[in-house]
Every structure is written in structure tokens, then in C-alpha cells.
Amino acid sequence: xxxxxxxxxSADQRTAPQRTGVTVRAREGRLYHGLxxxxxxxxxxxxxxxxxxxxYGAWPSIRAFGLSFLTSSVWEPHPxxxxxxxxxxxxxxxxxxxxxxxxxxxxxxxxATFLNEVLTSRWRSAARFLxxxxxxxxxxVYGLWGIFVLAxxxxxxxxxxLARSLGFLxxxxxxxEPRNMFCAVLILAIMVLPIIVSISxxxxxxxxxxxxxxxxxxxxxxxxxxxxxxWPACGSAFxxxxxxxxxxxxxxxxxxxxxxxxxxxxxxxxxAASDTVASTIANxxxxxxxxxxxxxxxxxxxxxxxxxxxxxxxARWIIRPSLPGAGGRS
Amino acid sequence: xxxRYRRWKNRLMLGAMGLALLICLAPLASLxxxxxxxxxxxxxxxxxxGPWRPVGENGGIAHAIAGSVCLLGIATALAVPVGLxxxxxxxxxxxxxxxxxxxxxxxxxxxxxxxxVGVFIYTLxxxxxGFSLGTGFSMLAGGxxxxxxxxxxxxxTTEEAVRAISTSVDExxxxxGLPRYRVVLRIVLRSAVPAVLTGLFLALARVAGEAAxxxxxxxxxxxxxGSPLExxxxxxxxxxxxxxxxxxELVRQAWGAALVLVALILAVRLATHAYSHWRYGxxxxx
Numbered sequence: 377x378x379x380x381x382x383x384x385x386s387a388d389q390r391t392a393p394q395r396t397g398v399t400v401r402a403r404e405g406r407l408y409h410g411l412x413x414x415x416x417x418x419x420x421x422x423x424x425x426x427x428x429x430x431x432y433g434a435w436p437s438i439r440a441f442g443l444s445f446l447t448s449s450v451w452e453p454h455p456x457x458x459x460x461x462x463x464x465x466x467x468x469x470x471x472x473x474x475x476x477x478x479x480x481x482x483x484x485x486x487x488a489t490f491l492n493e494v495l496t497s498r499w500r501s502a503a504r505f506l507x508x509x510x511x512x513x514x515x516x517v518y519g520l521w522g523i524f525v526l527a528x529x530x531x532x533x534x535x536x537x538l539a540r541s542l543g544f545l546x547x548x549x550x551x552x553e554p555r556n557m558f559c560a561v562l563i564l565a566i567m568v569l570p571i572i573v574s575i576s577x578x579x580x581x582x583x584x585x586x587x588x589x590x591x592x593x594x595x596x597x598x599x600x601x602x603x604x605x606x607w608p609a610c611g612s613a614f615x616x617x618x619x620x621x622x623x624x625x626x627x628x629x630x631x632x633x634x635x636x637x638x639x640x641x642x643x644x645x646x647x648a649a650s651d652t653v654a655s656t657i658a659n660x661x662x663x664x665x666x667x668x669x670x671x672x673x674x675x676x677x678x679x680x681x682x683x684x685x686x687x688x689x690x691a692r693w694i695i696r697p698s699l700p701g702a703g704g705r706s
Numbered sequence: 707x708x709x710r711y712r713r714w715k716n717r718l719m720l721g722a723m724g725l726a727l728l729i730c731l732a733p734l735a736s737l738x739x740x741x742x743x744x745x746x747x748x749x750x751x752x753x754x755x756g757p758w759r760p761v762g763e764n765g766g767i768a769h770a771i772a773g774s775v776c777l778l779g780i781a782t783a784l785a786v787p788v789g790l791x792x793x794x795x796x797x798x799x800x801x802x803x804x805x806x807x808x809x810x811x812x813x814x815x816x817x818x819x820x821x822x823v824g825v826f827i828y829t830l831x832x833x834x835x836g837f838s839l840g841t842g843f844s845m846l847a848g849g850x851x852x853x854x855x856x857x858x859x860x861x862x863t864t865e866e867a868v869r870a871i872s873t874s875v876d877e878x879x880x881x882x883g884l885p886r887y888r889v890v891l892r893i894v895l896r897s898a899v900p901a902v903l904t905g906l907f908l909a910l911a912r913v914a915g916e917a918a919x920x921x922x923x924x925x926x927x928x929x930x931x932g933s934p935l936e937x938x939x940x941x942x943x944x945x946x947x948x949x950x951x952x953x954x955e956l957v958r959q960a961w962g963a964a965l966v967l968v969a970l971i972l973a974v975r976l977a978t979h980a981y982s983h984w985r986y987g988x989x990x991x992x
């Protein structure tokens with residue numbers, strides 16, 4: 377009997393450390409899940425903090441100018457009659473981004489279609505690689521190339537031709553400045569092209585082969601197959617890719633700053649120096665002469681933030697349902 | 707709609723799409739060509755390893771390279787722990803609904819323009835007035851800004867990497883009586899390490915060329931990087947500065963710096979690309 381009891385005791389002693397091991401494990405498990413959840417909540421926290429900090433920084437300007445900040449084009453940093461209106465920058469941002477998109481979208485969709493429907497797989501991966509390189513090159517390097525290659529080419533070659541043939545249109549009329557909106561549009565179009573290509577390509581690849589076979593089986597040529605079977609199935613992905621590219625173009629800074637010429641006025645001509653919200657912030661923020669000036673620039677950043685946020689949410693919302701597997705299991 | 711008309715239209719449209727591809731690649735060709743020609747003529751050992759000198763004395767860009775390395779180091783140190791935890795939460799977390807929301811927010815975050823990240827960090831960390839940490843222009847602020855850009859990219863690639871590990875691995879570990887967190891940390895994460903590292907390098911290649919968030923956080927400097935609370939130079943910021951200077955010599959140096967930057971970024975991209983091809987076959991698409 378005693379032997380049995382002592383056996384139990386010793387068994388009890390053996391399990392004792394293990395039981396504390398279990399509680400340690402449970403504690404570690406809770407710690408692990410707590411840390412993971414905390415890290416996951418960093419993303420919403422950062423976004424809330426973003427809005428809060430930008431509103432706080434912009435507050436002096438919001439209070440001083442109210443809605444007239446959006447509609448006025450007076451930009452007067454003189455300390456005695458300080459007044460700021462962002463209209464020229466807002467207009468410049470919208471024009472540059474929308475025109476860049478109009479230029480890049482047809483090219484991007486055509487390239488994606490060509491890659492998937494015409495090229496053989498070896499050429500396709502070579503071309504995809506080159507498009508990826510296009511996406512990898514930093515914005516400042518595009519800007520450098522823009523200043524020394526693109527802008528001279530535009531003002532020496534393209535602009536005289538356009539001015540001679542279409543100069544009666546105000547958008548191609550004077551003033552002609554060496555760095556201008558036209559260069560910014562071209563460089564933005566080049567920079568957003570890879571986004572449009574890669575999202576369109578994903579969508580085109582996801583079109584079932586049976587669609588194509590059905591079209592070809594009815595005697596369609598390859599072009600007719602693309603028109604009838606491939607493109608209609610990709611409509612929403614094309615739209616989503618373009619909107620995503622628009623978001624990128626609205627916020628693109630360095631390359632635009634370097635080629636747009638920094639002219640603070642609204643001109644109908646594409647060859648006039650202009651400015652965007654992002655390029656103005658990049659140029660003037662570090663040298664802001666007064667607190668109100670800084671606040672005005674932060675308010676512009678806030679506007680850009682809210683607009684790109686809305687555009688991105690819209691794009692994700694459009695793309696998501698049409699691309700099965702894009703977001704994992706969600 | 708005679709067959710001949712349709713055949714010609716087919717050729718015409720396919721040809722136009724091919725032409726579009728060539729037109730899109732023309733700027734790339736021009737850019738790379740100019741970069742190699744103009745940058746290559748500047749490149750020398752002295753240029754890469756020499757410190758800044760006043761105009762006319764043929765200085766180097768070593769201070770900017772060192773500054774970029776420091777900034778990327780700080781950004782990595784800040785973004786990796788959070789990004790790793792986020793990725794694990796998204797791929798193996800216990801709350802799919804919160805996970806879905808976080809995933810959308812990360813996508814939204816990666817769409818925030820880099821310049822605005824700079825303004826945000828300036829207002830919160832750099833400036834010396836108002837509600838702010840008031841560090842002044844500093845390496846720390848620059849690293850923080852880069853980390854904010856890295857975070858969503860790295861978290862998503864980590865999620866993909868962890869998700870790629872089969873759940874049967876988890877089940878095997880759980881069946882052996884291991885608690886869930888040990889299974890994830892010791893077994894799943896360990897098998898995902900190569901893919902996680904690939905993601906890290908991709909994220910680094912992405913932010914290494916960013917100048918916009920550094921303009922009013924790390925600012926710029928001609929000195930060697932010193933204390934983390936001092937301004938520091940970086941390759942992209944140096945490029946932006948030099949490209950707009952009226953001096954021929956600085957413009958030449960800008961091209962040299964651009965070549966170094968692009969070569970480094972492309973080398974990292976190519977290495978990760980080749981590695982994942984070798985490891986996961988040609989179907990992989992990092």
C-alpha cells in the first residue's frame with residue numbers, strides 16, 4: 377500500500393514541472409496572439425494617425441482660408457498679407473494625371489494583350505521582364521532623364537511640329553517653355569504603364585481558354601477573338617488597373633517636379649510650365665518662410681492624401697471580385 | 707466583310723499592338739542608354755569611394771551611399787518585426803475578418819504617395835514646434851519614413867510566403883502536441899524564411915530609390931553619416947539636388963550616382979528573381 381502511495385507521489389512530482397510548463401505555454405500562446413493582433417492593428421492605427429496629424433498640421437491654414445483654399449489661385453507669401461490658394465496646383469495635378477492615364481491606358485492594354493495573345497512564351501517573359509525594369513527604375517532617375525533627354529526632345533522636336541500643325545488649338549499654343557506640363561504627362565504615362573500592363577495581364581491570363589476556343593471555333597480571326605472573347609471578360613480589371621494607375625499618377629512627385637517647370641498659374645497650353653500639388657510640396661516645404669505657409673502645404677498634402685485614398689479604395693474594390701485569388705482567401 | 711478584309715484587319719490590329727509594345731520600350735531603351743553612356747563616363751573607383759568635395763575638386767558619392775545604407779538599415783530594423791507579425795497574422799491568424807480588413811488597409815497604405823509620408827513624418831517627428839517629437843531633420847526620421855513605405859510591401863510578401871507553406875505542416879506539428887504558436891514560429895516560419903527574405907529584398911529595392919519621403923526628413927548632408935539625430939545624405943536625394951544645379955560637374959556626378967543606384971536596385975531585383983526561379987521553378991512570380 378505504501379509502495380503504491382509513494383509511486384503516486386513520485387508520479388505527482390514528475391508531472392508537477394510539466395503542469396507549470398503547460399501554463400507557461402498558455403501564457404506564451406496568449407503573448408504570441410496578443411503581439412500578432414497588436415502588430416495587425418498598427419495598420420489602422422497608422423492610417424488614423426495619418427489623418428489626425430495632417431489635419432492638426434493643416435489646421436492654421438484650414439481656419440484662415442476655409443473653402444477658399446480650394447478655389448483661390450492667389451499665392452502670396454509676403455508676411456503682411458499672407459494668403460494661399462491651391463487651385464492652380466489642384467488643376468495641374470488633375471490635368472497631368474488624367475492626361476497621362478489617357479495616354480497610358482490604351483498602350484498598356486494593347487501591350488498586355490499583345491504579350492499574352494501574340495507572343496510566344498519566351499518572348500513574353502523577356503518583354504515582361506523589360507516592363508518590370510520600367511517599374512523598378514526610381515522616380516528621380518526618370519526625372520534626371522526627363523530633364524536632359526525628354527524635355528529637350530519635346531521642346532526641340534515635338535513642340536515645333538505640334539505648334540505648326542495644331543498651334544491654333546489653345547492646348548498646343550504659346551507660351552512655349554523648356555520644361556512644361558507636356559513633359560510631365562509623358563513621363564507620368566511611362567511611369568504608370570507597368571501598373572496597367574501587369575493588372576491587365578493578370579486579367580487576360582485569367583480568361584478561360586474555352587472562351588478563346590469558342591471564338592476561334594466559330595471562325596474568328598485572332599483580332600476578332602480578342603475583341604469578342606478576351607476583352608469583354610476583362611472590363612472591370614482594366615478599369616481597376618487604370619484607376620490604380622491614376623492614384624499613382626496623382627501622387628507621383630520627383631520626376632514630375634523635375635520636368636514640369638514649376639510655374640504657378642493655370643494656362644490652357646500644355647507647353648506652359650505648371651505645378652502639381654506634389655511638386656509644390658517637394659519644392660517649397662523645406663524652405664517654408666512661415667508657419668502658415670507650412671500649414672498651407674500640409675493642407676495640400678491632406679487633400680492629396682484623401683483623394684489618393686479614395687481612388688485606391690475604389691480601384692481595389694473594382695479589381696477584387698474580378699481576380700479570384702488575388703487577395704488570398706478573403 | 708470579305709475574308710480578305712478580315713485578314714488584313716487582323717494583321718493591322720496585331721501589328722498596331724506590337725508597335726505599341728515597341729513604343730513603350732523606346733523610353734526604356736533611351737533611358738538605359740543615356741544612363742550607361744553618361745553615367746559610365748563618370749564612374750571610377752574614386753567617385754564611388756570618395757567623400758564629398760566642393761565643386762571643382764571632383765568629389766565622390768561615398769557619403770551618400772553610406773547614408774542610404776544607414777537609412778535602409780533603420781527602415782529594415784523598424785519594418786521587419788512589425789511586418790513579420792502582420793504577415794503571420796494575415797496568413798495564420800485566428801481572426802479572418804480582422805485579417806481581411808487589415809489586408810485592405812495595407813493595400814490602401816501602399817497607395818499613399820511617398821511625398822505625403824514625408825510630410826506626415828515631418829509634422830509628427832521632425833518639426834520643432836507644436837505637437838511633435840522635434841528631432842529636427844535626422845537619419846532616424848528618414849528611416850522611419852522609409853519604414854512606413856516598406857511595411858505594407860513586406861507584410862504582404864510575408865503573408866504570401868507563409869501562406870505558401872501547406873497547412874498539413876501545421877497539422878503535423880499540432881498532432882505532435884505542439885502549441886499553435888510554436889508550430890507557426892518554429893516550423894512554418896522557418897520553412898518560409900527564404901521567401902520572406904526575397905520579399906524583404908524586393909521591399910528594399912523598392913524604397914532604395916525613393917527620394918520624396920527623404921526630402922524633409924533625412925534632408926541631406928555632405929558629411930559622413932554620424933549620429934542618428936543628424937541630417938544625412940542619400941543617393942536619391944543627392945541625385946535630385948545635383949540634377950538641378952547649374953554646374954556641369956555636378957550634373958555629371960548626378961548621372962554617375964543614377965547609374966550606381968539603378969545598378970544596385972536592378973542587381974537586387976535580378977538576384978531575387980533568379981533565386982525564386984531556381985527555387986520555385988519558372989511558374990513563380992515574385
